[in-house]
Amino acid sequence: MPAHKTGYFTHPDCRRHEMGRGHPECPERLDAIEDRLLLCGVADALDRREAPPASLADLELAHAHRHVSALRGLGLELDEQRDAGGPPYVHVDADTSMNPHTFEAALRAAGAAVAATDAVIGGELENAFCAVRPPGHHACRDQAMGFCFFNNVAIAARHALQRHGLARVAVIDFDVHHGNGTEDILAGDERVLMVGIFQQGLYPFSGESPRADNIVNLPVPAYTRGMEVRELVEQVWLPRLEAFRPEMIFVSAGFDAHREDELGQLGLVESDYAWITGRIRDVARRHAKGRIVSCLEGGYNLDALGRSVEAHLRALADL
Numbered sequence: 001m002p003a004h005k006t007g008y009f010t011h012p013d014c015r016r017h018e019m020g021r022g023h024p025e026c027p028e029r030l031d032a033i034e035d036r037l038l039l040c041g042v043a044d045a046l047d048r049r050e051a052p053p054a055s056l057a058d059l060e061l062a063h064a065h066r067h068v069s070a071l072r073g074l075g076l077e078l079d080e081q082r083d084a085g086g087p088p089y090v091h092v093d094a095d096t097s098m099n100p101h102t103f104e105a106a107l108r109a110a111g112a113a114v115a116a117t118d119a120v121i122g123g124e125l126e127n128a129f130c131a132v133r134p135p136g137h138h139a140c141r142d143q144a145m146g147f148c149f150f151n152n153v154a155i156a157a158r159h160a161l162q163r164h165g166l167a168r169v170a171v172i173d174f175d176v177h178h179g180n181g182t183e184d185i186l187a188g189d190e191r192v193l194m195v196g197i198f199q200q201g202l203y204p205f206s207g208e209s210p211r212a213d214n215i216v217n218l219p220v221p222a223y224t225r226g227m228e229v230r231e232l233v234e235q236v237w238l239p240r241l242e243a244f245r246p247e248m249i250f251v252s253a254g255f256d257a258h259r260e261d262e263l264g265q266l267g268l269v270e271s272d273y274a275w276i277t278g279r280i281r282d283v284a285r286r287h288a289k290g291r292i293v294s295c296l297e298g299g300y301n302l303d304a305l306g307r308s309v310e311a312h313l314r315a316l317a318d319l
Contacts, residue, residue, distance in 0.1 A: 137252045180207065
């Protein structure tokens, strides 16, 4: 195992995507994370790296060619219309839209996950966090939705399997919303174990019945607190992960289950995120040479988001 080193992948292009005034998935989310990490000193302990763009072939590890082509076409169209004074946004669903910079931002977000996977498998880093947007876990094989365009974690997981030859990878999702896109892409792939915990009855109103045996969903009722979540992780997630023995772990790190976040009604706090991350790290060190790539998903209360990412990174980096 290399000397413990945590990578931090991001890119300025990820701030250029925005979906209109007042939208919760806003560029200020990344600013809140950066500010917090600088204030608390964690930034100094990270190996900071610039996210490259994903290739179209990378995207098609998890997405249909027509989906990738359609979003690329919309991006080009918006760019052309901008010069002619055209509309600044194109809606792809009720709460998700593209501006002229969205496609490039989405390429950087997916590219961060792929580059982080390469660096971790190559032994340059033990683990990595991708501070990127747009997020990815609602993006299905052929559909953008829920603020997401390409599924960053699913792309990276398939990259590890198909290009690096790993036999087994785990995907862990602790966002307040069900990672329906990741499940859509990875259900039935026996090389992957996906475990997730999320608020019952919340957008995207799915996940009650997993689509395949390699999916372990734990829907919990509103107002569930951290100790109950920890018990479920101990009782359900950890035995499945131990039995699966993943060679690498990917994390959809959504922080909107925090008690201060208004997009959900769960009761997690920073110490819960630190505890969950510590358990993930323990499994990774036993079975996967410590290899973890974590990608930002939700988290919309800016103060809580910054503090929660700090807790997550402290646990990843052993600080």
